[in-house]
Every structure is written in structure tokens, then in C-alpha cells.
Amino acid sequence: MNIRKTSLIYVVAIAYFALSFSLTYTRWKSHSPSLDYHAYVQMYWNTANGDTLMYNRGSENQYSLYKAHFSPFLLMIFPIYALVQHPLTLYFVFFAVISTSVIPLYFFALDKLQSKLSAWLIALSFLIYFPFAFTHRQGFAEEAFATPLLLWAFYLLHKQKPWAFLAFSFLTLSLRINMVIPVFMLALYAIAKSKYKVHGLFVALLSLFWLFYTLYIIYPNFNLPSERLYIAGFFSDYGNTAGEIAKNVILHPLSVVEKITAPEKLNYMRWLVGPVLFLPVLAPEILIIGVPVLVLNMLSSYPRMSHLWTYYHSSSLPFIWLATVVALERIGRIKIGRKVIVNALLAAIFIVNFLIVKNTPNGQHFPFSNWFNRSTHEVTARDKAADEILTNIPTIYSVASNYGFLENTAQRKWQFPVANFKGYLVDLVLYDPLALTGEALEIPDTDKEYGRLFTNNLFFLFARRDLIKKYSIGDFITREFKNYDQNAAYLAASNPSEKLPTYSGMTTTRVVDINNIYNLVQKLDFANGNPAVLQFPVEKTELVRRVKILGVDFLLPKRGTGALKAEILEGEDFEKNYKIVYSKVEERNELAHKPSILSIDLSKLQIDASRTYWLKLSMETNTSGGVSLFNSYKVYLTKNDESDLRYSLDGGKAWSGNNYPKQSLIYSIAYDSVKDTILTKGTPQQLKQQLQEMTKTSQDYKDVVVVGAVTEKL
Amino acid sequence: MMAKKDKIYWAVTLAFLAGFFYFFQTIKPPKLFENEAPRDKSRDIFFGSRLKGFSRSPNKINLSVDAMISEDLLNIKLNAQNPANDTFDSNAYFYRVLLGRSYPYSPAIILKEFSKKLGAKDIFELEFPWERIYLRDEKAELYLHFNLYRRNGSKEPSIIATTTHSLLFGQ
Numbered sequence: 001m002n003i004r005k006t007s008l009i010y011v012v013a014i015a016y017f018a019l020s021f022s023l024t025y026t027r028w029k030s031h032s033p034s035l036d037y038h039a040y041v042q043m044y045w046n047t048a049n050g051d052t053l054m055y056n057r058g059s060e061n062q063y064s065l066y067k068a069h070f071s072p073f074l075l076m077i078f079p080i081y082a083l084v085q086h087p088l089t090l091y092f093v094f095f096a097v098i099s100t101s102v103i104p105l106y107f108f109a110l111d112k113l114q115s116k117l118s119a120w121l122i123a124l125s126f127l128i129y130f131p132f133a134f135t136h137r138q139g140f141a142e143e144a145f146a147t148p149l150l151l152w153a154f155y156l157l158h159k160q161k162p163w164a165f166l167a168f169s170f171l172t173l174s175l176r177i178n179m180v181i182p183v184f185m186l187a188l189y190a191i192a193k194s195k196y197k198v199h200g201l202f203v204a205l206l207s208l209f210w211l212f213y214t215l216y217i218i219y220p221n222f223n224l225p226s227e228r229l230y231i232a233g234f235f236s237d238y239g240n241t242a243g244e245i246a247k248n249v250i251l252h253p254l255s256v257v258e259k260i261t262a263p264e265k266l267n268y269m270r271w272l273v274g275p276v277l278f279l280p281v282l283a284p285e286i287l288i289i290g291v292p293v294l295v296l297n298m299l300s301s302y303p304r305m306s307h308l309w310t311y312y313h314s315s316s317l318p319f320i321w322l323a324t325v326v327a328l329e330r331i332g333r334i335k336i337g338r339k340v341i342v343n344a345l346l347a348a349i350f351i352v353n354f355l356i357v358k359n360t361p362n363g364q365h366f367p368f369s370n371w372f373n374r375s376t377h378e379v380t381a382r383d384k385a386a387d388e389i390l391t392n393i394p395t396i397y398s399v400a401s402n403y404g405f406l407e408n409t410a411q412r413k414w415q416f417p418v419a420n421f422k423g424y425l426v427d428l429v430l431y432d433p434l435a436l437t438g439e440a441l442e443i444p445d446t447d448k449e450y451g452r453l454f455t456n457n458l459f460f461l462f463a464r465r466d467l468i469k470k471y472s473i474g475d476f477i478t479r480e481f482k483n484y485d486q487n488a489a490y491l492a493a494s495n496p497s498e499k500l501p502t503y504s505g506m507t508t509t510r511v512v513d514i515n516n517i518y519n520l521v522q523k524l525d526f527a528n529g530n531p532a533v534l535q536f537p538v539e540k541t542e543l544v545r546r547v548k549i550l551g552v553d554f555l556l557p558k559r560g561t562g563a564l565k566a567e568i569l570e571g572e573d574f575e576k577n578y579k580i581v582y583s584k585v586e587e588r589n590e591l592a593h594k595p596s597i598l599s600i601d602l603s604k605l606q607i608d609a610s611r612t613y614w615l616k617l618s619m620e621t622n623t624s625g626g627v628s629l630f631n632s633y634k635v636y637l638t639k640n641d642e643s644d645l646r647y648s649l650d651g652g653k654a655w656s657g658n659n660y661p662k663q664s665l666i667y668s669i670a671y672d673s674v675k676d677t678i679l680t681k682g683t684p685q686q687l688k689q690q691l692q693e694m695t696k697t698s699q700d701y702k703d704v705v706v707v708g709a710v711t712e713k714l
Numbered sequence: 715m716m717a718k719k720d721k722i723y724w725a726v727t728l729a730f731l732a733g734f735f736y737f738f739q740t741i742k743p744p745k746l747f748e749n750e751a752p753r754d755k756s757r758d759i760f761f762g763s764r765l766k767g768f769s770r771s772p773n774k775i776n777l778s779v780d781a782m783i784s785e786d787l788l789n790i791k792l793n794a795q796n797p798a799n800d801t802f803d804s805n806a807y808f809y810r811v812l813l814g815r816s817y818p819y820s821p822a823i824i825l826k827e828f829s830k831k832l833g834a835k836d837i838f839e840l841e842f843p844w845e846r847i848y849l850r851d852e853k854a855e856l857y858l859h860f861n862l863y864r865r866n867g868s869k870e871p872s873i874i875a876t877t878t879h880s881l882l883f884g885q
Contacts, residue, residue, distance in 0.1 A: 466825070467824070
């Protein structure tokens with residue numbers, strides 16, 4: 001291989017790796033969840049701590065991954081995590097391997113089409129082919145490694161390297177049990193179409209043995225005879241055991257045909273092969289290698305298996321694209337204008353894929369797309385505040401948190417989603433009332449088992465009451481620190497005030513608009529005297545115009561005018577008899593497409609908590625240039641029977657309390673001090689030193705709450 | 715005729731695969747308790763009725779726990795016997811009494827944590843009340859676990875013996 005001539009494809013692969021990893025890094029920093037990645041991080045952390053591939057699956061028991069999936073590949077790449085025990089290490093390896101997919105595809109196209117331009121068009125089209133992007137950009141799953149591993153296996157067979165073909169076939173088998181199917185099919189192809197029939201036969205037998213070994217040796221080691229196999233759950237419409245499922249599929253062929261020809265299943269196939277102009281049907285001997293897994297996906301009782309916004313099709317993609325190349329080679333055999341026809345088809349494939357990701361929701365992972373999901377990549381000050389909390393929780397504590405934070409809390413034995421918090425007696429609960437995805441939120445009962453440790457940026461941190469001990473900082477420094485295990489790390493919280501911040505409510509009930517038409521006024525409830533800081537969340541929304549062309553939604557961004565104005569009014573009647581004590585127009589650039597916290601320093605406003613104050617949110621508009629398109633903002637409401645919230649539907653001319661009865665704007669108020677609660681972690685000696693430093697620089701902090709059990713010496 | 719290089723490759727491949735398949739069939743789920751039997755089929759389903767008499771302390775140390783529920787208090791009785799010649803030093807080992815909704819190793823309310831030396835053939839009993847501050851009105855079946863742990867430096871301590879007693883609150 002001539003490096004000088006071919007090195008650019010390696011550069012493209014590296015660039016794809018850099019782009020994918022950096023986007024995932026910002027996604028992680030912005031606490032946007034990515035499927036089950038948190039569970040894999042927990043498995044790796046447990047493996048590094050002696051419990052191989054164990055995780056607690058959001059439950060109160062520990063499970064081995066091999067109970068569900070026999071994936072020895074995860075242990076083969078584990079040494080890299082053992083060297084760098086960071087939550088993103090696994091993603092780093094994942095993208096490094098996935099990004100190589102384009103290399104064998106490029107060289108295969110170069111061999112077959114004998115044109116660099118054609119090979120480049122294939123490679124670049126593949127990189128913007130959205131079913132490929134979703135296999136690894138939506139989240140992590142070991143099955144997604146199948147795309148590069150099978151592309152390499154096929155290409156190395158084509159290059160007459162049978163041992164390398166065998167090695168990559170073995171690696172593919174080691175991903176998950178369903179990889180037996182494409183590897184077996186590829187082996188049949190090797191027997192029929194290559195001169196390495198013995199190697200093909202060996203791989204075919206190996207895949208059959210793999211199936212037997214997984215079903216009859218591995219799974220019984222990790223499952224009870226009475227338990228239904230995890231993978232059988234994907235086909236529960238047909239039975240509970242592998243035999244029952246196979247029998248029902250064979251005996252009911254008509255219902256199988258009916259299922260795989262349902263409109264949504266045909267649509268699944270259309271989106272897979274449509275972007276390559278259905279050309280793979282001209283190379284059926286290659287396409288067929290990837291088809292059985294797709295049929296299995298379509299037959300599944302679990303609808304997500306036949307969705308393209310996941311990874312279940314990752315072992316079929318290589319054969320769709322390899323078949324496209326072979327189909328183009330066959331088209332190129334015609335005598336007149338062969339290169340022009342092939343490259344015109346390839347240009348059409350590139351343009352089709354570009355238009356799909358540019359203009360449809362399938363482009364949400366591509367930064368150049370109109371549908372690029374900015375909110376999942378924006379890192380706000382609130383995200384940094386979340387990291388302050390997350391990095392201060394020692395790994396020894398069990399933690400429940402919203403889905404978005406699980407990837408940050410995964411390096412511990414016990415992690416739970418707050419979505420089904422009820423029933424767990426976890427040590428700490430980090431609760432975000434503004435969490436995405438409409439999680440069915442369960443919050444700890446703070447009158448009973450849990451106590452609130454910390455509130456800031458509308459994050460709430462709770463600890464189980466038996467773990468909470470409050471000391472004066474002086475007492476802790478001089479003697480109490482000695483009662484704790486001197487080798488263990490503890491969490492401590494120091495509050496500048498005896499009063500914890502109060503808040504209007506903890507669960508978002510709805511999100512409402514603030515713009516040139518819709519305005520909001522909220523009466524502020526001061527539960528204590530001496531209010532110091534008011535905080536409330538706001539997010540901005542983008543203006544877009546939708547155009548439907550040939551059944552595809554086109555989304556065109558529009559530029560609007562208008563900035564959010566926040567005011568505090570003093571007086572019983574906010575419409576007539578009031579005084580403006582605070583007014584600020586917020587810079588639109590400072591806000592994000594997800595909740596940003598606006599803070600108002602009340603200590604400077606001479607607030608008298610015995611009087612009435614209102615927070616008014618409206619829009620500062622400038623329409624001097626004529627009719628304009630107006631921006632819009634969103635604020636969060638919560639259930640609150642005592643609240644006085646007024647909403648205007650005509651830009652503040654008339655107000656009503658009936659639009660959102662018994663609702664309140666979500667806000668919190670801190671008292672006495674504008675300083676925040678300080679979280680620290682460390683051994684008792686380290687906590688002592690940190691508290692000593694703190695008291696040297698500030699006299700505001702008097703008490704410390706330490707989380708952790710104390711061992712009595714009897 | 716097969717080339718010499720191919721013969722070596724086949725031999726290496728077969729040896730590797732034999733080793734691979736042998737190795738993975740030896741892997742079993744990690745033990746959740748140090749004294750657990752290597753293949754304990756009851757473990758995954760002991761939650762529920764089988765948890766009531768659950769105990770994992772063969773040969774090394776025998777723990778027992780009992781409790782009475784009154785209106786405001788839970789009166790707990792502990793007993794630990796060491797039938798062997800090992801010594802459980804109070805710096806390396808400690809005990810925890812937990813009240814939880816499931817397994818002895820799951821997160822639960824810590825009612826008492828203490829350390830006490832237990833020498834060879836030694837025995838101790840301990841009785842203490844726990845004020846039912848936030849379980850006063852609860853109607854539930856909860857599990858009282860009495861566990862012995864060994865400290866692991868800065869890492870999570872290991873459970874080396876446990877016993878469980880079920881309690882019906884508010885019935």
C-alpha cells in the first residue's frame with residue numbers, strides 16, 4: 001500500500017473520530033443522556049473494582065451483563081479503561097474503532113470502481129448516512145462495533161487475507177449472540193464466492209458453536225432454569241423459550257409476513273436502502289448477508305429494534321454499502337459513459353444523504369443540519385454547577401439522580417434513576433426539577449427518610465437522615481472528625497445561613513411562553529426575612545419555518561427580535577399602584593435552548609419581606625424598522641395551591657389568574673447571604689483542613705453537615 | 715498440501731479458541747458475600763419469603779437478629795458467636811444493623827454501626843432501642859439485616875456475614 005497516495009482516508013477517519021468524540025464530550029458536559037451508556041460505565045467501574053461486568057440496572061440487586069448478553073469483546077477492550085478510569089474512556093475507544101469503518105469501504109470501492117472520485121463519494125456519503133450516525137452518536141452499545149468489524153472482515157476476505165477475515169469474524173461474534181447471524185451468512189458467502197472455503201466453513205461452524213455455547217453453557221451459568229432468557233423477551237409475542245419462538249415463527253408464516261410488511265416496517269427498509277437509491281438489490285449475494293438481522297428486527301416484539309434511531313441495524317449496514325459498490329461496478333460494465341453514469345449515481349447518493357440530514361430530524365447529530373440538536377450540546381453555567389455537585393460525591397455513596405446525570409454518577413456500585421425512586425433507600429438523591437424527557441418524577445419525602453442538604457441553581461441534593469450529622473465547624477475541626485473512618489472519603493456541606501433556600505415547587509407541571517403577546521407576573525413568597533437571592537429558570541426558543549417538499553419536512557431558521565425583560569415590582573396591585581425596584585433586559589446570547597438560571601441579587605434592593613413583591617416577565621421589543629418576527633422564551637411552572645400567578649394573553653393589557661390556576665413560576669429564594677452552600681469531599685483529615693481554610697477566609701460559614709455513618713466503639 | 719505457515723495458524727487458532735471457550739465457561743457471577751457458596755441458585759430469588767430466614771455465615775461467625783415493634787420504638791436484639799479460632803479485630807471489622815426494603819447488601823437505613831472485638835470462641839449479645847422517628851405510620855414489610863463487614867481502606871467495605879429478620883410495620 002502506498003501511504004503517500006492513500007493516507008487521506010486515514011485523515012478523514014481521524015477527523016470523523018475527533019468530531020464524534022468532541023460532540024459526545026460536549027453532550028456529556030451538558031448532561032444529555034445517551035441510551036444505556038451509564039450502565040456500561042458502571043460495569044467497567046465494577047470490573048476495575050473486582051466485580052466483572054456487574055451493574056445494578058436501576059434496581060436493588062446486582063446483575064452480570066452475561067445474564068443478558070454474552071459480550072466478551074467488552075472485556076477485550078477493558079484494559080484501556082483500567083489505565084484511564086474516566087467515564088468517557090469507553091466512548092473514546094468506541095469512536096476510535098467505529099471511525100475506521102470508512103477505511104475498508106473506501107478501499108473496496110477503489111478496487112471495484114477503479115476511481116478515486118467514486119471511492120471518495122462512497123466514503124463521504126457513508127459518513128453522512130444517518131442510519132450509520134445513529135448507531136454510535138445516539139448512545140453506546142457493543143453491537144454498534146459490528147459495522148467496522150464486519151466491513152474489515154469482508155474487505156480482508158476480498159483482499160485474500162483469510163486469517164484476518166477469521167479474526168474479525170471472531171471479534172464480531174464476541175459482541176452479542178445475534179451477531180451469529182451475519183457472521184454465519186458471511187461465512188456462507190466465503191464458501192460460495194471465495195477460494196477460502198475451508199476458512200469459510202470454519203467460521204460457519206464457529207458461529208454455530210457460538211450459538212450453542214452461549215445458549216447452553218454461558219446463559220445457564222448466569223440464569224436460573226426457571227427464568228426466561230433476557231433475549232427471549234424481545235420476541236415475547238411468539239413464546240418464552242428459543243424453541244417455542246422458533247416453532248411459532250415457522251408454523252405461522254402468514255402472520256410473520258403480515259408483521260414484516262406492516263407500513264412502519266416497510267418504512268424502516270425504505271430509509272435503510274432509499275439513501276443508496278435501492279442499488280444494493282443489484283448485488284443480492286452481498287445484500288442477503290445483512291438481511292436476516294433486519295428481518296429479525298422487524299419480527300421483534302420490542303418496537304425499538306426496528307427503529308433507525310438506534311443501533312440494532314449496525315450489522316446490516318456494511319452489506320448495504322458493500323452491495324451498493326458491487327452494484328455500481330456492475331452498472332459500470334456497460335460500454336458507453338460508464339464512469340459518468342457511476343459518478344452521477346454516486347453524486348446523487350451523496351446529495352440525497354446530504355439533503356436528508358440537512359433538512360429532516362434525522363440530521364440531529366450533524367452540526368451542519370437545520371435540525372442539529374443544540375440543546376443537547378450546550379454547556380451552561382447550570383451544567384457547571386451540576387458538575388460541582390457531581391464531582392464532590394465520593395464513589396462510596398449510592399446515588400439516585402435524573403437520567404441526564406447517570407453518566408456522571410455511574411462510577412459506583414449503586415446508581416438509580418429518580419424516575420422510579422420510590423422504594424429505594426439510596427444514600428443521596430440529586431434531583432433536578434427541570435430535567436428533560438418528561439421523566440415520571442418521584443422525589444424523596446423530606447418529612448420522613450430524607451433531609452435536604454443543598455439547593456442551588458434549582459438543583460436539590462438530599463441525604464438519607466441516618467447519614468446526616470450537623471456540627472459547628474469548630475467542634476468538627478477540634479474533635480468530631482476523629483469519630484469517622486480515617487481512610488474513607490465523606491461529603492460535607494457548609495451553609496452560610498441557618499435557613500436553607502425556599503422554593504415554589506419541585507416538579508415541573510408545564511412550560512409556558514413569554515413573548516410579545518404572552519407575559520407573566522408572579523407574586524413572590526418570602527418564607528423568611530432578609531431575602532438575598534432570587535433564582536428562576538428561562539430558556540430561549542428558535543424561530544423556524546417549516547416547508548414540506550416531496551413529503552419531507554424542511555426546516556428553515558428565522559431571525560427574530562425581542563429580548564426578555566425581568567422586573568421586580570413592589571406594591572399590592574402590580575397593575576396600578578406599584579414601584580419598579582429592579583429591571584433588567586437579558587441578553588439573548590446569554591440564554592440557552594435549555595434552562596438557564598437567572599439570578600437577582602435581592603440584598604441590594606432593600607427588600608422588606610413584610611411587603612408585597614411581584615416578578616414580571618415580558619419582552620423588550622424594538623419594531624422601529626417595521627413589522628418583525630418576535631423571539632420567544634420559555635419559563636417553567638409548578639403546582640402550588642398558595643401561589644398568585646397572573647398571565648396576560650395580549651402583551652400585558654389584561655391579566656388573568658385563571659389561565660394557570662394553582663400554578664406557580666418555578667423559583668427559589670435564598671436568605672441572609674448571597675454566598676452559596678459549599679460542598680466538599682475528602683477524608684476526615686482533608687475535610688478538617690478544608691474547613692479550617694474556609695473559616696480563615698470567611699466568617700459566614702458556621703456549621704457543617706457531614707454525610708456518613710459513624711462507627712461506635714463498644 | 716497445507717503450507718507450514720497455515721498449519722501453524724490453524725494450531726494457534728484452535729488453541730486460542732479452546733482456551734477462550736474453556737475460560738469463559740469457568741466464569742460465574744461474582745459473589746455478593748464472601749462466604750457465599752460458589753453456585754447459589756437461590757440467590758436471585760431469595761427476595762420475599764425466602765429472605766425471612768436468610769443467613770450467610772457458614773463456619774466463620776454466626777449472627778442472629780431479633781426485634782419487637784412497639785408504638786415508638788423498635789427493640790433490637792443482636793447475637794454474634796465465633797465458633798472458630800479467628801479473631802475479628804475491632805479496627806478491621808465492624809457491624810451494621812440495617813433496616814431496608816430488600817437485600818442485605820442494598821442501600822438501607824443504618825440503625826446502628828459499631829465495632830467490637832470478637833475473639834476465638836467468643837460470643838456477644840447486644841440489645842438496643844431505635845426510635846421509629848419516620849417509620850411511625852408506615853405500613854410495610856421491611857427487613858432488618860445484621861451484617862459484619864471488613865474494611866477495605868477507601869473502598870466500600872465487604873460483607874462477610876449477614877442475617878435477616880423480617881418485620882411487619884403497621885399490621
